[in-house]
Amino acid sequence: MIKFIIKRLVALIPVLLGVTLLVFFILDLAPGDPAKTILGEQARPEDIAALREEMGLNDPFIVRYGRYMFDLVQGDLGTSYKTRDPVGEEVWARLPNTITLALTSTVVAILLALPLGIIAAIKQNTLFDGISMFISLLGISMPVFWMGLLLILFFSVKLGWFPVAGADQGIKSLVLPSVALGFMHMAAIARTTRSSMLETIRQDYIRTVRAKGLPEHEIITDHALRNALIPTTTVIGLQIGQMLGGSVLTESVFAWPGIGRYMIQSIQGRDIPSVMGCIIVFAIGFALINLLVDLIYGFIDPRIKAQYK
């Protein structure tokens, strides 16, 4: 198992190198002179030239990339053009907020999706099945930012239950963003749970258990669910990328002080090092969560665990 984790971590290195190179290359295409951005339009040309030299902007692409990577492995994400503060500090300060939102929305998604998917499968082709699948289709089709706006409209503006934006009211502030983002993920999870549950309850061993006279709820929870959850875990893992993208939009709607919102503000301020830092942190997080999901399979499915050895 440990050998497997090490192997996977080593395999991550070339991917992360590729990702950073790609992102660095794309953002390097951005027009405009960073030195001019920092000093302002009225700056004297010789000052700009001096700053360009100091920042190493005149070096070839590969040298600048190498320098960035050298700093990155030491945990340094560069310096913001706007505030002249280290990007790393800004990102670290916001990371807990983004992680909290990601975790709570995943919990919301699972709490909504599992019952919907399981009951839809058990009561296949009934009204309940139809309704729950319709709800999950809505989840796929509603843009997360529209869902967010509607939640703000009804629960903040009309009912006044939750704050409209920000994170200064603790759990109360967290509810609406988590529901908006969670609702989006619920859809795929519910649909997969339903179809894998349908497949599982038709298996021979379930028929055997039923023939033995076990009560229905025990058949479902103790025997069917455990096997049916394997594809569900896969989908939860696959959704993580979308969730990170969705969290950028959700943070923007609810003015949630996370990395996504910081990234958007940095883009608007043309603060390239900050944008770069945010995307790198997202990409590394994405890779690590994917690894984690792979490891979780092993705990659910002994057949997969056997392959790790």
Added chain:
Amino acid sequence: MNNVSAVTENEQISVKKKSQFADVWKRLCRNKTAVLGLVIVILLVLIGILSPIIFDYETQVIKTDYSNTLQPPSAAHPFGTDEMGRDIMIRTLYATSTSLSIGVVTVIVALAAGLVLGSASGYFGGKVDMIIMRIMDIFLAIPGTLLAICIVASLGNSITNLVIAQAVSAIPKFARVVRGAVMTVRDSEYVEAARAIGAKDTTIIFHDVLPNSLAPIIVQTTLEVATVILSIAGLSFIGLGIPAPRPEWGAMLSGSRSYIRDYSYMCMFPGLAIMITILSLNLLGDGLRDALDPRLR
């Protein structure tokens, strides 16, 4: 003698092809939700084509009218007017053409690139496969929306850059689907036969391999149009999408944010339009998947 048998064989093939298409069509028609999806998609395409003809862009879509701002829905303005006095219904309808055309163009670009990369990868295997797929893995290691944001943030937001950004994030998905589909037919006997009579690799790929691996590609294409439209709306919502004043659903929703307290109707219709579009494309895509591959049912 040989010639005669070749002709009859050709006829048989064309007859069989027709019946296969009819078969798929019949299965699709039996699926009520898929038909609903198809009907809505056709309606949306009609709206997309007709609205630029019916409405004048300069005077009806983008012209500000400060005597008419923030009117609630009425007979004259069924969806109301926005903060600049523009009719929200006309803008919502007009935005259909923007979103659909960008969605379709992006997917065509991504599909073309994905077809070339994926079929090369799946057909040749070995080193070619490894190099192409490792590069695709790097693109897939960045969540699609973030990659698109990164590209637009760097190049600036114009419609062309938006298409590039979305296409780049969609190419790896197509390459993967095509590669998988090609690999399943690569070793079949008719491909071997084509190789035996000395057909060129490109001929085999485009003549024999791809037509037989179309099903998953068609499904992926339909679903990807939905993804791209949703993503463009998202980018526009955070100000990185379609530049103003051209109407776009996400941008319209973003504009409605400041008025949500007193003019909540403003955030209803563009959102509904996005939802209906994505919903119908998803219904159609799911229906096509079932119709093209009955084994999956």
